[in-house]
Amino acid sequence: MITVRDLRKHYQVHKRPPGLKAALRSVFHRTYTEVKAVDGISFEIKPGERVGFLGPNGAGKTTTLKVLSGLLHPSSGEVGVDGHVPRHREDAFLKKIMLVMGQKQQLLWDLPPSETFELNRAIYDVPSAQYKRTLDELVTLLELGELIGKPTRQLSLGERMKCELAAALIHRPQLLFLDEPTIGLDVSMQATMRAFIKSYNERHGATLILTSHYMDDVAALCPRVIVIDKGQLSYDGSLDALVQRVRPEKRVVLRLSRAVDAADISALGKVVAHDQASAVLQVSQDSVNATVSRALSHLPVLDLTVENAPLEEVMSELFAENKAHRTAVNG
């Protein structure tokens, strides 16, 4: 479905020196620096896959999604999307894809979302019967109800994002690029959006690439992740395997019926957190069973769970590893 080979997108950026004099001089003698937003990445994505596209701020995620949707021309490399070259922006290609950016809106501000839906129906030439079916489905699943008749400017952020997503799906794209679709939403609205995105993928076999700084989105939606950092690929594989590689240790989470001495907790493993009513221990995979049985026999345990390290920690450890590696290589 998607093939990316040695993709590069470099920008020439005007370097503005500090100070008024130097700034005036730079009007006549411009100096440029090169920003390597994407610097030689390759990957393939099969139809129907859900892939998380992760990386720290400025890693090159949005740039890559814009190249895949044909909004930006690559500096070099090859990009193929379902047999199309995105930058040609052929009608057949545009009907297959959709880029949803959490920070940008396509809904017309003063009109109700229903008008944008109608506009998209006309732009994408969606047959009336299919439009009606799709709209009914979206209204039901996203619980849009009366929202689609209110002017967009009167909607809350969460209500607007639901309508943005609906507007993006009117033409049933087979390929969805979602750039931080849950940004700024409360936890329950995030969960609604995630559930809907997953069901859209399952019902229509749509391929999905998602960028998000909310790891709950990634854990819920993306069995596979591609991590980029400073424009370069640092991991491509299953999310589980990434967690195993970066943080193989497990967490034993204990809920306690009464306060326990710190020494009694630390006797069982590395203490990550401890208060009156709970404790979290970090232990190697081999010692999980022993830690669990000792905790149950020595401590007043109400409840016990064994978990992986939080994904946020796994990712920041990976980014820190990458940074240390770059420093070692570049000095």
Ligand SMILES: Nc1ncnc2c1ncn2[C@@H]1O[C@H](COP(=O)(O)OP(=O)(O)OP(=O)(O)O)[C@@H](O)[C@H]1O
């Ligand atoms: N039009 C542009 N001109 C110059 N530099 C740019 C331009 N667009 C992006 N960049 C730079 O390219 C790099 C990658 O930006 P990009 O928006 O792709 O990152 P990102 O991974 O999506 O980041 P974030 O998580 O913060 O959204 C950044 O250093 C950014 O400043």
